[in-house]
Amino acid sequence: MDLNTITQVVRRPSDRPGADWHEGDAWLAGGTWLYSTEQPDLRRLIDLTALPWEPLVPTGDGLEIGATCTIHDLHAFRWPLRWTAGILIRESCEAFLSSFKVWNAATVGGNICMSLPAGPMITLTVALEARYELWAPDGSVRFVDALDFVTGDHRNVLAPGEILRRVTVPEHALRKRTAHRRFTLTRLGRSTVFLVGTQRPGGNDLLLTITAGTTRPLRIAFDSLPDARTLRQRLDAVPADVWFADPNGTPDHRRHLTRHFAEEICRELTAGDLA
Incomplete structure (x- = not known):
């Protein structure tokens, strides 16, 4: 346009x-x-594309993703074998409702700052416990947990003129085991729900990230894999006004899918412990 x-x-x-x-x-x-x-x-x-911001910088502490990194470049990134959660990078890129032409233009930072419930870069960075580096017009810098950045549908904590500079994903999160579930009404449609479960290597914990079905991302932590009753109780405690409504699903539909897929994620991680 x-x-x-x-x-x-x-x-x-x-x-x-x-x-x-x-x-x-x-x-x-x-x-x-x-x-x-x-x-x-x-x-x-x-x-911003004229600025010399490196798109992807692996470090001893994890991975730095420049805000102007394209979805194409992120999808093509070859992560080290020790980063068992690296598969989420590819899965999140492929969750975009877009063509390859959009992949070559759309950026990680742009998707995050749009702050839509179905933003897959939000799912990825919240699930991997990332931090965002924000630059203010007065030259100051602040850091925000990915979980706290999006506050609602198309809303976030950015002040006027503030800019997302980079995303930092910690090494410990990249080494976690993962399981994910995503539902769309059509094969290439926008996400109705997108859930990710992560677990420490050799551990029995669960960090469950819920996106797309809610107006803002949620993370629910369990010290050990919950049984179905405990899991449902925690999910039922999510405030009713947090569940999202649009043509891709009603709040009740999204709540139902979230319960179902969360149980599947728990079973998958449990089966991994037994393998």
């Missing part, structure tokens, strides 16, 4: 682009959402 209110595109912003931020600006990375609908309040786009 043509954005006919835009009067300027900053192609080469400064290394700290927030310093020049003013009302009517928008950060431009992949632009897959910016160009999909009218943006009557915008006057200027600041192109």
